[in-house]
Amino acid sequence: xxxxxxxxxxxxxxxxxxxxxxxxxxxxxxxxxxxxxxxxxxxxxxxxxxxxxxxxxxxxxxxxxxxxxxxxxxxxxxxxxxxxxxxxxxxxxxxxxxxxxxxxxxxxxxxxxxxxxxxxxxxxxxxxxxxxxxxxxxxxxxxxxxxxxxxxxxxxxxxxxxxxxxxxxxxxxxxxxxxxxxxxxxxxxxxxxxxxxxxxxxxxxxxxxxxxxxxxxxxxxxxxxxxxxxxxxxxxxxxxxxxxxxxxxxxxxxxxxxxxxxxxx
Amino acid sequence: xxxxxxxxxxxxxxxxxxxxxxxxxxxxxxxxxxxxxxxxxxxxxxxxxxxxxxxxxxxxxxxxxxxxxxxxxxxxxxxxxxxxxxxxxxxxxxxxxxxxxxxxxxxxxxxxxxxxxxxxxxxxxxxxxxxxxxxxxxxxxxxxxxxxxxxxxxxxx
Numbered sequence: 001x002x003x004x005x006x007x008x009x010x011x012x013x014x015x016x017x018x019x020x021x022x023x024x025x026x027x028x029x030x031x032x033x034x035x036x037x038x039x040x041x042x043x044x045x046x047x048x049x050x051x052x053x054x055x056x057x058x059x060x061x062x063x064x065x066x067x068x069x070x071x072x073x074x075x076x077x078x079x080x081x082x083x084x085x086x087x088x089x090x091x092x093x094x095x096x097x098x099x100x101x102x103x104x105x106x107x108x109x110x111x112x113x114x115x116x117x118x119x120x121x122x123x124x125x126x127x128x129x130x131x132x133x134x135x136x137x138x139x140x141x142x143x144x145x146x147x148x149x150x151x152x153x154x155x156x157x158x159x160x161x162x163x164x165x166x167x168x169x170x171x172x173x174x175x176x177x178x179x180x181x182x183x184x185x186x187x188x189x190x191x192x193x194x195x196x197x198x199x200x201x202x203x204x205x206x207x208x209x210x211x212x213x214x215x216x217x218x219x220x221x222x223x224x225x226x227x228x229x230x231x232x233x234x235x236x237x238x239x240x241x242x243x244x245x246x247x248x249x250x251x252x253x254x255x256x257x258x259x260x261x262x263x264x265x
Numbered sequence: 266x267x268x269x270x271x272x273x274x275x276x277x278x279x280x281x282x283x284x285x286x287x288x289x290x291x292x293x294x295x296x297x298x299x300x301x302x303x304x305x306x307x308x309x310x311x312x313x314x315x316x317x318x319x320x321x322x323x324x325x326x327x328x329x330x331x332x333x334x335x336x337x338x339x340x341x342x343x344x345x346x347x348x349x350x351x352x353x354x355x356x357x358x359x360x361x362x363x364x365x366x367x368x369x370x371x372x373x374x375x376x377x378x379x380x381x382x383x384x385x386x387x388x389x390x391x392x393x394x395x396x397x398x399x400x401x402x403x404x405x406x407x408x409x410x411x412x413x414x415x416x417x418x419x420x421x422x
Contacts, residue, residue, distance in 0.1 A: 195323075
């Protein structure tokens with residue numbers, strides 16, 4: 001009986017150490033290596049540009065469309081609640097603040113993780129499974145510098161741009177629904193928004209958030225791809241893990257950063 | 266496969282759109298262009314009670330925003346709140362102007378209203394407003410109302 005319990009505890013401990021602690025340590029070392037080897041991804045910037053195309057430009061459609069719809073839904077829901085308190089003009093404030101502070105970075109980050117992060121993981125994992133990475137090493141090309149770092153930086157660069165586009169599209173969607181469809185006064189929609197949204201407190205903090213999410217998602221994506229077992233199941237598992245881990249990381253980091261940034265005055 | 270030129274073009278469009286969105290957010294949503302934080306001078310005012318006034322609350326005169334609240338401290342000698350306001354240097358006020366803490370709407374945010382006085386000398390940076398009126402605290406107001414009602418009731422007897 002006792003030996004069974006001990007066995008269970010040992011298995012649990014091994015799981016935690018092997019799956020989490022070991023991988024976290026390897027992940028940190030991997031991030032350090034990526035940063036150290038990022039020279040070529042800037043010196044030969046076309047490598048990074050290619051990846052920005054795949055990670056950023058191809059995510060544009062989903063980001064823009066989701067931003068528009070999220071903004072329109074915020075417009076409808078916000079109007080429904082605000083009109084009860086006779087302050088429908090504050091719709092612009094509600095839409096813009098919730099987008100710029102929270103929804104823009106977070107939803108864009110989640111979409112980016114599932115659209116681009118999973119693709120990066122699958123690509124690197126497949127390159128590993130088909131021994132392209134080993135072939136590069138044989139040719140004295142560092143796969144971290146040639147494959148991993150450009151993808152990492154592409155994600156870091158794309159993410160703030162995508163989040164800004166998402167927020168802008170959302171504000172436009174809220175404007176369409178609030179002003180054009182429902183008929184909130186246009187002047188007070190914009191002026192209340194401009195009075196309530198602060199550049200340093202709201203816009204810059206939102207950009208900082210999206211930058212941090214970009215680093216987190218790109219790091220998780222390239223690491224999961226590089227660490228994937230070189231089999232079909234391994235790559236598929238790594239892709240799933242990228243989406244799950246990045247989503248959790250985004251939400252957890254968002255809580256921490258919100259607590260630090262908006263504690264109230 | 267795309268040529269490098271096409272790739273560059275698309276990424277360029279993406280970057281321009283992204284930066285454009287950032288500019289839109291900063292200029293149109295946050296209205297960064299309208300307040301120039303560079304040219305301001307600071308004046309202080311002491312209040313018995315600031316209510317819910319917050320840093321960066323607007324300072325208005327005749328309803329027009331002329332500055333922002335820069336800092337709120339507690340003066341441990343007079344036991345009053347000291348509010349520093351950064352006033353746009355385009356706007357000058359006479360030395361005997363007064364400051365009130367007002368509320369926009371019934372339950373809106375609180376701001377400082379400056380009423381210009383009649384002195385011929387204008388205020389300089391670092392000056393302190395002498396005439397101030399504290400925020401209206403709802404509990405005090407209700408307390409006063411009840412007290413008056415009670416006094417009325419006593420008079421009728």
